[in-house]
Amino acid sequence: MITSSSDRTERRRTRTPDAYRLVRTGPERVDPPVLDAAQRAVVDHTGGPLLVLAGPGTGKTTTLVEAVTARVEAGADPARILILTFSRKAAVELRDRAALRLGGARAPQATTFHSFCYGLVRAHQDTDLFADPLRLLSGPEQDVMVRTLLEGQRRIRSIRWPDDLRAALTTRGFADEVRAVLARARELGLGPQALSSFADRIGRPDWKAAAAFLSEYLDVLDMQGTLDYAELLHRAVLLAERTPALASAYDAIFVDEYQDTDASQLRLLRALTGPGGTLVAFGDPDQSIYAFRGADINNVLDFGSAFPGARVKALTVGRRSGAALLAATRLLTTRMPVPRLPVEAVRAHRNLAPVREGGRVEVFTYPTAGAELDNIADVLRRAHLEDGVPWQDMAVLVRAGGRTLPAMRRALISAGVPVETDGADTPLRHEPAVSPLLTALRVSATAADPAPSGPGTDPHAEPAAADPALPPAPDTAHSDGPTPADAPAGTFPAAGSGPQVRADTVEPGAAPGPTPADAGGGPGAGLSGGAPDAVEPGSGRSPAVSTGPAAPAGGPAQAADPGGPDAVEPGSGQGPEAPTGSADAVGPGAGDPAGGDPDPDAVAAGPGPGPGPADPAGGEPDAAEPGQGAAPEGPADPAGGIGVEAALTLLASPLGGMDAADLRRLGRALRDEERAAGVKVPAPSDVLLARALAEPERLTAHDPAYARGAQRLGLLLRKARELLQGGGTAEEALWVLWDGTPWPQRLERSARRGGAAGRNADRDLDAVCALFDTAARAEERTGGRGALNFLEQLEAEDIAADTLTARATRSDAVRLMTAHRSKGLEWSLVVVAGVQEGLWPDLRRRGSLLEADRIGRDGLAEPLTPGALLAEERRLFYVAATRARDRLVVTAVKAPADDGDQPSRFLNELGVPPRDVTGRPRRPLAVAALVAELRATTVDPDASPALRDAAARRLARLAALTDDEDRPLVPAAHPQRWWGLYEPTRSSVPLRDRDRPVALSGSALEQLANTCSLQWFLGREVKADTPSTAAQGFGNVVHVLADEVASGRTPADLAVLMERLDSVWDALAFDAPWKSRQEKDNARAALERFLRWHTTDRGGRAAVATEHEFDVTLEAGEVAVRIRGSMDRVESDPQGRAYVVDFKTGKSAPTKDEVARHPQLAVYQLAVREGAVDEVFDGLRPASGGAELVQLRQGAAIREGGDAVPKVQAQEPLDGEWVGDLLATAAGRVLDERFAPAAGRHCDHCSFRSSCSVRPEGRQTVE
Incomplete structure (x- = not known):
């Protein structure tokens, strides 16, 4: 029954006695933990700034939560307590633990710095001018925008980059350098004008160009209504510094991981705290490892200067590691000086008291990297099998991810160790499971919009919103904030007709807007945010800072956390790993075998018959189909909307589910269908497959065993295309493509079964989920720009996307990640691998082109010295070593040669002598x-x-x-x-019916009788030969042109023939352009030889037929044999005899003795004797006058005319019965099914060497 909406509403309001009702209940409160004296001293802190030195495993998070709980229980308003951290994962953990201690309704605000800043800026937007929320650029989006702007500047020269840099403008590395300069400038509060003035004083034209780029970049952000993370933090800092009421908005602010703060975050904290305010900062200078993204260890060391009257306390009990392990790792800290902090606090911080005995530290060195990997796998497997350590409680940490992780992952998986890799920096489009979905979406979107205009037309077109050719807004400027001396300040832009508002000053007489406290709901209420866990989508206009009315009630607690759970530098698009100058460096600033047709009649696109089977002598077809044929189709769009390459890729992908055998069978079936329809020269099978994919109804007549996948995929592509034509989104089209195949179910089954296949399925499912999430967010952010624009944006991204949620960690796998990503985690067993001198420590200079690290607030900053780099590398090693609870294993390669890999100096700082291991495990414990x-x-x-x-x-x-x-x-x-335990099976159906003639051809006779019968069987009967090659296409084209000249359809003119050749040449698939040019020259030479041969007198012979088909049956011993094929040319000599000519385009020729008994020529002569050419001799039976091979690719001997004429090899008229004996032998082998391999020269060009028992590479393991 259909009811009206009012009826349904009324029914919902009516409550029945038995109805269920959902009641929200808060979490049950947990008992308080037992705190030690040092923790209690922090919890009892009453007011003022406090720095808490908290080493790894000292109960830092517990202490922070208890300090917050104590304040709330003492009567403090939870809304006036702020907890700031760096990752969404940490924020969620702090929020949840506080909620458990206090009850959900009383939990204070716990958020990331960037989420807080987003809410702050949103709260002070002018609601009249900016109805849409600000949108934060992800790391990949910022990377694309920077590269797009740089490309535009290279073309139109809108910014004068130094001449020595112009060639680098479009490179990925230069874009990373520019992003680093942008982030550094905004971190220091510098705007375009300030940076330009600074560059002039210092004499750096590259920085001056970067300042102009920053201005243009900010203009584009304003026009789009977007912000990057550095700009977000910069504007939030200016707001906080210019809104005095914010300094009293919070009674207490708690900061987690304070050592990771940069200059902007320090300014923000100072503005929010105010003089004498309560700030409790938990930090560890020994774990300051993010200098490459702006973190400044001096923020910890100079805490007392930044916050006058600050006290310093330390947590003194190590709860994570056993005593022996804790002692070893604390030895590392003796080489880490901590100046400017109270000596007593540092001593207490360093001399931790363990809560338990135990712990083990082992250091191993190996002679090679392979031995190191094998032994690491052995350590992990023995720990799991012998010590009972769960897989998920073990980890392998490395210094450089891109350089080390792939090889490590392969080695561990091959040894039977389940691995979960963290920190994969692979762009989404390169994920194996995502690639076919994107290809299918592009096919559907292109068909839905075959002539798109605008950005979707060119995959390399610049996004319209970021077009560098657009002039900057004439009335827009950007704030510099605090600037170096004599640097002018700027303003924030205010798009639209409203007035601009100075961001660095408050206009006299201008009444500031309501403060957060005035907006109602406490100090946090005035800071509008949006959804708790996601940035509110939209494409708001220029994000000006306004002193007008604040946004609706809310607060930074409700603002989205724009950073991913482990993305310490939001917007970088990658994990927090230090750049190493290699491929793993983190960005700054935060013919197809399945598609060919092995059918002997397969052809390549050309003006006539296609290539047949490869000739043993030269790779040329033995029999071409007759007929002129149609002009070949060009390579562009031969399938009516689906390109051949895309079609073959999709059919062989999980969406199509077809293997190479299915593709071959379907391709042959489609070619047979074409021939049955009267097409003498069908298109290549890959073209027909693409056409069938575009017209899936054609496949209903074919065997579902091999056509079902193609038909299903074709219908899905059509459904997706129709959906997009009807206004559907990219996300909806992707769902149609994904959900319409058995692929999801296969992945689900594999994932549930576990093992290596299960882990691969898990990764594929994660990647597909990320794709749908990206498509949904793109739709929300851009308001439906279309599938092609979505694809364009995705394909332009060269770095991995940020994520709002972490990928689910597998419960049965060893974690494999970089040391940077391991911070904050712990395991029972940790292997720190690849600790090599030169790699760890990595003392190479970071960002050496534009030198972003030298931009300073008050002048030119000195780059990090080698000593400072060494100190940070040592701190990184310390972080990795302190992840272990029970056992730490450190490994390195110690090559025997002095100039080989050597262990790092850090190995000797653990107080454990390294053990040299010279061998590998006897066998893997798998x-x-x-x-x-x-x-x-x-x-x-x-x-x-x-x-x-x-x-x-x-x-x-x-x-x-x-x-x-x-x-x-x-x-x-x-x-x-097990292989080799059973006798070979025999087919119940004979290969040939003994009651019918055995069909053979000339080339088949050669293989069966003289070369290798197994080669014939696999190539002709199994049809397992390789697809048609360019060499076969070469011979095909030359044959067809020779036929056209001999038949009179084309004049014997080289220019005309070359014009015909040019029309089809591009359809031949050569490995490289130079090879195509070389072979085209060879084709021209072959045609020249043919014309000279054709126009000269050949003993009075005249052509009577070309491409003459024959089919005769004769008796060969006791067997009836049917021989059939096609003669290239039949001539009549002066005696009236028939003379057969066979053109060859191979690179080798038979010897004189081999020509005398050439089976193919002999079969032609035998066919003449049996009446094969009677019809072209007026019904009379001519005698055979002989036959010859004309080698068009090879010149004749000098005495016979030289290279200008072809080499001619003649066979005299047949003498004796040797041809009949060959036919009988060959037919007998076919009927008896005796296909034994035979070695010889033909093996050099055989496609089946890898499966042939007479070849070393083809022998079975059981032999």
């Missing part, structure tokens, strides 16, 4: 290795019978193990899975 060893033992002749019997019994026990669903746990242990 089931697969155990099965292999047991199987080898069962057949080892040197093993005793008792040992072989014991090995067999253990194999039987392993083979009998099953899981809950009765699936074998170790299938490789069962003899049914």
Whole structure:
């Protein structure tokens, strides 16, 4: 029944006695933890600034939560307590733990710096001018914008970059350098004018150009209504400094990980705290490892100067590591000086008291990197199998992710260690599971909008909103904030018709807007935010700072946390790893085998017949189909909307689900369908596959066994196209493509089963979820710019996207990550790997091109000295070592040669002597290795019978193990899975019917009788030959042109022939352009030889037929043989005899003796004798006058005319019955199915060497 909305509303209001009602309940409060004296001293702190030195595992988070709880229980208003941290994950943890201690309704605000700043700026937007919320640029979006602007500046020269830098403007590295300058300038409060003046004083034209770039960049941000993270923090700092009421908005501010603050965050804290305000900062100078993104250890060291009257206390109990492990890691701190802090507090901070005994530290060195990887895998497997350490309670940490993680991951997985890799910096479009979905979306979107205009037209087009050719807004300026001496200040832009408002000063007489306290709801109420966990989407206008009315009630607690859970530098698009100058550096500022057709009749696009099977002598077809054929289709869009390459990619992807065999079978079926429809020369099979994908109804007549996947995919592409044509979004189209295939179910099953396949499925599912999340956010942010624009933006991103939520951590895998990403985590066993001198410490200069680190607030800053770099690298090593609770293993390579890899100096600072390990484990402690060893033992002749019997019994026990669903746990242990134990199977259906003639061709006769019958069987019967090659296409084109000249359809003129050749040449697939040019020259030479041969007298012979098909049956011994094929040219000599000519375009020619008994020529002569050419001799049976091979690619001997004419190899008229004997032998092998391999020269060009038992590379492991 259909009801009106009013009826439904009234029914909802009516409450029945038995109705369920959801009641929100707060979390149950937990008992307070037991605190030590040092923690209690921090909790009892009553007021004023306090720096708490909190080392790893000292209970820092517990102390912070208890300090907040004590204030609330003493009567403080939770809304006037602010907790700031750096990652969303930490903010959520602090919020949840405070809620458990206080009850959810009384929990204070816990948020990240950037989320707080977003709410602050939103709260002070002019609601009349900026109805839409600000949108924060992600790291990839900022990277694309910077590169787009740089490309535009390179073209129109709107900014005078130094000449020595202009060539680098479009490179990824230069964009990273520019982003670093932008972030550094805004971090220091410098605007375009201030930076330009600073550059003039210092004499740095590159910084002056960067200042002009900053101005243009900010103009674009304003026009788009967006902010990057550095600009967000900069504007929030200015607001806080110019809104005195904010200094009294909070009774207490707690800061977690204070050592990671930069200059802007320090200014923000000073503005929010005010003189004498309560600020409790938890930090550890020994864990300051983010200098590469602006973190300044001096913020900790100079805490007393920044906050007068500050006290310093230390947490003194180490709760994480055992005593021995704690002692080893504290040795590292003896080399870390901490000046300007009270000596007593530093001593207490360093001399931690352990709460338990135990802990183990081991240092190993290995002769090679391979030995190191194998032994690390052995350590992990032994810890899991012998010590019972869960996989998820172990981690492997490295210094440089891009350089080390891939090899480490491969080695561990191959050794049977489940691995979960953190910090993958792969752009979303490069994820294996995402790539086919994006290809399918592009195919659908292009078909839905075949002639797009605007940004979607060119994949390299610049986004309209960021077009560097657009003139900057004439009335827009940007705030510099506090500037160096004599640097002018600027203003924030106010787009629209409203007046601009100075950001560095408050106009005299201008009444400031309501403060957060005045807005109602306490000090946090006036800071508008949006959704608790997500940035409110929109494309607001220029984000000016206003002194007008504040936004509606809310607060930074409700503002989105723009940073990902581990993205300490929001906007970087990558994890917080220090750049190393290599591929793993973090950005600053935060013919297809499946597509070809191995059919002997397969052709390449050309003016006539396609290539047949490769000729043993030269790679040229033995029989081409007759007929002129149609002009070839050009490479552009041959499938009516789906490109060939895209079609083949999709069909072979999980969306299509077709393997190479399915593609070959469907391709042959489509070509057969074309021939049945009267098309003499069908298009190549890959083109037909693309057409069928665009017209899936054509596939209904084909066998579903191999056509089902293509038909399903074609219908999905059509459905997605129709959805987009009807106004659907990219997210909706992606869902249609994803949900319409069995792929999701396959991934789900694999994920549930676990193992290596399960982990791969987990990664694929994570990537697909990230794609849908990205599409949804793009739709919300841009208001539906279309699928092509979404693809354009995604494909322009070269760095990994930020995430709002962390990927779910697998419960059964070892964590593999960089040391930077490990901060804040802990495991029972930690392996710190690859600790090499030169890699760790990495003392190379960071950002050496534009030198962003030298931009200072009061003058030119000195770059980090080697000593400062070494200190930070040591702190990073200390962070990695202190992640372990029970066992720490440090590994390095110690090469025997003096100039080889050597261990880092840090290995000797742990107080444990390194142990040199010279070998590798005897075998991996993995089931697969155990099965292999047991199987080898069962057949080892040197093993005793008792040992072989014991090995067999253990194999039987392993083979009998099953899981809950009765699936074998170790299938490789069962003899049914072993190769070589069964006799080869024989088909129940004979290859040929003995009651019918055996069909053979000339080339088949050569293979069956003289070269290799197995090669014939695999190529002709199994149809497993490689797809058509460019060499076959070369021969095809030359054959067709020769046929056209001989038949009179084309004049014997080289210019005309080259014009015809040019029209089809691009359809041939060569490996490189130079190869195409070379082969085209060879084709011209071949045509020149052909014309000279064609126009000269050949003993009075005249052509009577070209491309003459024949099909005759004869008796060869006791077997009837049907020979068929096509003769390139049939001529009549003066005696009236038939003379057969076969053109060859191969690079090699048979010898004179081989020509005398050439099977293909002999078959032609035998066919003439059996009446194959009677029709072109007026029905008379001519005698055979012989046959010849004309080698068009090879010149004749000098005495026979030289290179200008082709080499001609003649075979005399048949003499004897040797041809019949060959036919009988070949037919007998086919009927008896005796296909034995035979070695010879033909092996050099055989496609089946890797599966041939006479070749070393093809022998089976059981032989």
